[in-house]
Amino acid sequence: PGEEYVSRRGPGPRPPLILCDPQKESLRMEKESRPSWEQPAQFVLACVSYAVGLGNVWRFPYLCQMHGGGGFLIPYLIMLVLEGVPLFYMELAVGQKMRLGSIGAWSAISPYLGGVGIASVVASIYLCLYYNVINAWSFWYLFHSFQEVLPWAECPLNSNHTGYLDECRKATATQYFFYRETLNITSAISDGGGVHVGQALCLLLAWMVVYLCIIRGIASTGKVVYFTATFPYLVLFVYLIRGLTLHGALNGLKYMFTPKLEQLANPTTWINAATQIFYSLGLGFGSLIAFASYNHHNNNFERQAIAVSLINSSTSIFACIVTFSIYGFKATLNYESCLERVKLLLLNTFSLAEDTINVDNITYWITELNKTHPNQFADLLPKLESCDLEAELDTAVEGTGLAFIVYTEAIKNMPLPQLWSVLYFFMLLLLGLGSMLGNVTAVTTPLRDLRFVTHYLSNETTNGLVCLFCLVLGLGFTTRSGNYWLTMFNDYGATFALLLIVLIEIISVCYIYGLEQFAKDIEDMIGHRPNWYWKIVWAIVSPLIIIMLFIFYIINYIMGGTPTYQAWDKDLGQSVTTPYPPYAQAFIILLLVSSIICIPLSALYTYCNRQRPESTISV
Amino acid sequence: MFPRLHFAVCFTAVLGPTLVHTLCPEAVNSSSLIQSLFPGALLNAIMHIFSFRVSDVLVCNETQRVSFWFVVTDPENTSELISGKDVERAVRISRNRINNAFLLTDETLEFLNIPPTLAVPAESGTPPWLIVFGVVIGVVGVGIIALLISSFIQKRRKKGVTEGEEEDCEEEACDKGNGVSHPVEEGADGVNRGFVGDIPFTKL
Numbered sequence: 001p002g003e004e005y006v007s008r009r010g011p012g013p014r015p016p017l018i019l020c021d022p023q024k025e026s027l028r029m030e031k032e033s034r035p036s037w038e039q040p041a042q043f044v045l046a047c048v049s050y051a052v053g054l055g056n057v058w059r060f061p062y063l064c065q066m067h068g069g070g071g072f073l074i075p076y077l078i079m080l081v082l083e084g085v086p087l088f089y090m091e092l093a094v095g096q097k098m099r100l101g102s103i104g105a106w107s108a109i110s111p112y113l114g115g116v117g118i119a120s121v122v123a124s125i126y127l128c129l130y131y132n133v134i135n136a137w138s139f140w141y142l143f144h145s146f147q148e149v150l151p152w153a154e155c156p157l158n159s160n161h162t163g164y165l166d167e168c169r170k171a172t173a174t175q176y177f178f179y180r181e182t183l184n185i186t187s188a189i190s191d192g193g194g195v196h197v198g199q200a201l202c203l204l205l206a207w208m209v210v211y212l213c214i215i216r217g218i219a220s221t222g223k224v225v226y227f228t229a230t231f232p233y234l235v236l237f238v239y240l241i242r243g244l245t246l247h248g249a250l251n252g253l254k255y256m257f258t259p260k261l262e263q264l265a266n267p268t269t270w271i272n273a274a275t276q277i278f279y280s281l282g283l284g285f286g287s288l289i290a291f292a293s294y295n296h297h298n299n300n301f302e303r304q305a306i307a308v309s310l311i312n313s314s315t316s317i318f319a320c321i322v323t324f325s326i327y328g329f330k331a332t333l334n335y336e337s338c339l340e341r342v343k344l345l346l347l348n349t350f351s352l353a354e355d356t357i358n359v360d361n362i363t364y365w366i367t368e369l370n371k372t373h374p375n376q377f378a379d380l381l382p383k384l385e386s387c388d389l390e391a392e393l394d395t396a397v398e399g400t401g402l403a404f405i406v407y408t409e410a411i412k413n414m415p416l417p418q419l420w421s422v423l424y425f426f427m428l429l430l431l432g433l434g435s436m437l438g439n440v441t442a443v444t445t446p447l448r449d450l451r452f453v454t455h456y457l458s459n460e461t462t463n464g465l466v467c468l469f470c471l472v473l474g475l476g477f478t479t480r481s482g483n484y485w486l487t488m489f490n491d492y493g494a495t496f497a498l499l500l501i502v503l504i505e506i507i508s509v510c511y512i513y514g515l516e517q518f519a520k521d522i523e524d525m526i527g528h529r530p531n532w533y534w535k536i537v538w539a540i541v542s543p544l545i546i547i548m549l550f551i552f553y554i555i556n557y558i559m560g561g562t563p564t565y566q567a568w569d570k571d572l573g574q575s576v577t578t579p580y581p582p583y584a585q586a587f588i589i590l591l592l593v594s595s596i597i598c599i600p601l602s603a604l605y606t607y608c609n610r611q612r613p614e615s616t617i618s619v
Numbered sequence: 620m621f622p623r624l625h626f627a628v629c630f631t632a633v634l635g636p637t638l639v640h641t642l643c644p645e646a647v648n649s650s651s652l653i654q655s656l657f658p659g660a661l662l663n664a665i666m667h668i669f670s671f672r673v674s675d676v677l678v679c680n681e682t683q684r685v686s687f688w689f690v691v692t693d694p695e696n697t698s699e700l701i702s703g704k705d706v707e708r709a710v711r712i713s714r715n716r717i718n719n720a721f722l723l724t725d726e727t728l729e730f731l732n733i734p735p736t737l738a739v740p741a742e743s744g745t746p747p748w749l750i751v752f753g754v755v756i757g758v759v760g761v762g763i764i765a766l767l768i769s770s771f772i773q774k775r776r777k778k779g780v781t782e783g784e785e786e787d788c789e790e791e792a793c794d795k796g797n798g799v800s801h802p803v804e805e806g807a808d809g810v811n812r813g814f815v816g817d818i819p820f821t822k823l
Contacts, residue, residue: 143748143755161736201752208759215766351686460770 034099035217036294042222044304046291047092049229050438051281051312053431054134054403060280060316061323062398063272068263069256073317075264075273080313083545084277086537087502089305089530090509091283095292096301097521101446102286105293106505109513111610115602116508117446119501120286122595124442126493127285128470130486131439132210133477135432136202137404138425140182143202145421152177153412170573174409179568182404186480188567189488190581193480200478207471210436214444214467217459218294221437228434233315235427236322242420243325252328255393256320271552274545280312284498284505287438290445300526323402330410331392338387342366349380403428440466484565488580492588496553497595503546504599510539563588657689660720665691668709669701707733 037043064072098105103117144151155168155176163169168176179185186193213224243249263269282288292301336359343357350369357365366384370377397406411420444466447453453462477486509518515535523529557563563585566575580588658676666672672694679688691701710717711733718724725735 139752139755140748143751146751147747157737162734163737198748201756205752205756205759208756208763212759212763212766215763216770220766348686458770458774460767 034294035219036296037218037222039222040296040299040304042218042225043291043295043299044308045225045229046218046221046438047288047304047308048311049225049434050287050291051308051435052229052232052315053280053282053435054428055276055280056312056316057319057323057428057431058399058402060276061320061327062396062402063276064256064320064324065396067266067269067272068260069258071259071261071263072269072273075270076277076313079270079274079277079545080309082537082541083274084281084313085306085309086534086542087278087283087506088281088288088309089302089534090506090538091288092292092301092305093518093522093525094505094509095289096295096297096299096525098289099293099297101293101449102289102442103446104449105289106508109508111606112603113504113508113512113599114606115599116501116504117286118598118602119497119595120284120289121443121446122598123494123497123501124285124287124439125470126489126591126595128436128439128443129474130477130489130493131432132206132436132470133199133203133474133482133486134400135206135429135436136199136478137182137400138429138432139202139205140198141404141408142422142425142429145418145425147418150408150412150417150421151181152408153417167570167573170571172405172409174405174412175573177408178400178404180570183483184480185483185568187569188578188581189481189484189565189584191481195475195479196482199482200475203474203478204471207467207474209433210440211464211467213433213437214440214463215460217444217448217463218291218441221441224437225434228430228437232427232430232434235423236315236318238423239322239420239427240318240325242414243322243329246325246329246414248332249325249328251332251389252324252326252393253321255328255390256324271549274549277313278502278546278549279495279498280316281309282435282438284501285439285442285494286446287442290441291438293445298525298527302522302526302530326407326410327393330406330413331389331395333410333413334392335387335389338385342385342387345380345383349376440470484567487565488584488588489591492591494595496557496592499546499550499553500596500599503543503550506538506543506546510543515539656721661689661717664713664716664720665706665709668712669705711736 037046064070067075094105094109098108100108101117102120103114106117107114152174155164155173157163158165165176167180171179183199184193184196212220214221244253295301339359339362343359343362346352346357346362346365346369347354350373407424408421411417411424414420440463444463447462447466448459457465476482477489509515515538519529519535562579564577564579567578568574569576661676675692675694675697677690677692679690691706693699693701710730714725714730714733714735718728721728
């Protein structure tokens, strides 16, 4: 018997058992603790995959073309440094510090700001609804590429087989395929039309793929982003080589890189550069906060923020080079066919020998023939087309028109078009899917932060319900007039709300939460304070830029008069600018207001709650 | 009787102008590849359409640009010409044979006022896109179900382990110390009798 120390509990009521079973406790903690990325690389790739989306491919080249080619890079890079990187950095910092989705994070910054998170979630839901329809289109085109003759290469025949369908003749085969076969579009937004079954099936598939990628939350997402973030670069690289070796690509590149510096004096250029940076990085949706909330507390997000923003912008420029080679090829092709047609016309009309006229001396011949046979030439004049390479290059297209019409037109003329078509649409699909993962995570993360959701529903069920909800509502965009509604959502659903959300975010972080406190939190996480540059940009420069964008947007909306949309007229075979009917305009206002109204409503709700005398003490 | 018919055939192929010898009005006295090849080939291609014999195709007014008019004669009466409408119909029906005879296409051999009828593309039973779609959606569906089942099984397994542990402790009051739960002997007065046996041996 040694000297043992024994603690004796005296008589009395049985004390509560404070000691716990560590094994069971760790299991409970595991359930409650936040999931995290297996590797920091997964987080970076997720952000890259989210930020690099369809806008890099179809919006940036358009802006480049509209605002003076190479010269546009100057305002673009300036805005990246002044606005893009700092705001990106801020969102990652907030997410990583608060370790909650957007609603929880902003409620933690200030209890009155929970509405900012809710507004982000609403904007994300709007985006989820329509963005996946674009992925459905990519699927549709991808599946239609597995044919010997690409369906958009030729017009279908009319009923008595003597020629092509009228609508297809007046438009082009690619436009016909997009508007008639893919969308079966009606002539106005009021014309409902039924659901396009093919589109509905593709949308179902698109949502199933999204669900497969997020089924276990970031455990699944983290693995998928290795592929969705890297494969598009491979395709872009292959396309770069293909594009640069196409005949006439250099025309396009020369056109793009010749800077028209006088565009820099135009304020719209700077506004568009700022807007493009803003939306391209996907700020304000809550996706970045959601991704960052799964980070380890000491993850160095400063370097990652800079890296991802730079990668995003370089991808835009890279995609621009590819797009302009393709533009150059297509424009040169059209120009040369035009010249061929003129040559044929001249040869036939004046009965000249076959090889007298060729591409080089056609202008000489036109003047000659005008002199020698003035009467005949005068008769010919209405049929004579004027061929202009610059005019062909000047046709600037953006958005779905670029991706699904212009690109497909170029692809059908390449050798082995099926291969290029499959590669291209697979890339579009991955770009869109990567962005969708971020958008859906922005919705599911705040949901998973709610206690009762985590208690009653498993991860798989919550994600499944979100996907199902978005699928059912998204079917509305697969109706025949769905494209018009999609454009409306795209133009008004999130654009205005995001500006306001990010403005409130940056102001609340700097002035309500306090810049000093924020800097201290960052030091706590990554070991050093953000230097003076970040502080100045956060406090002064970025808010000013956003306020400027905000004012410009409001002025544009008010001065623009009745909002209009491009309706496809099948008799003319082209798009016609049509004003929105009154109920559609009311819906636009509803869209604009519905997300941002959450901010004051939520603040009011919190205020009322706090005023009540029996309010519980919030810990 | 039968009205004189006029066709213009415009070649965009490369055939240089040479002499042509015809029976036609406004004849140009030249013979060429056209004059030697065209009549025979055209005749072969279209003569099965006519219920009567046709003997000759005469080429007239050939221009530098390899375009010309031609007429088709009745064999019995060589100065009579076959009706324009009949020849038009014949050309329309056997257009493919005519093209093949000259190794030309609809774009390079044009008969004025006879628009070519276009070939209907081959229609397959199931649209090919549906097949690819079916494969992809099948794979994705299988993937989803597999993941759901595996997480369901994992949860079952985890729940089984924790349930097993809880069962040990539920019946009696457990002292959960050191990760091992063992039942505590308690008397009515609440004194821990687990160490009763050790008490005589302890010295305070």
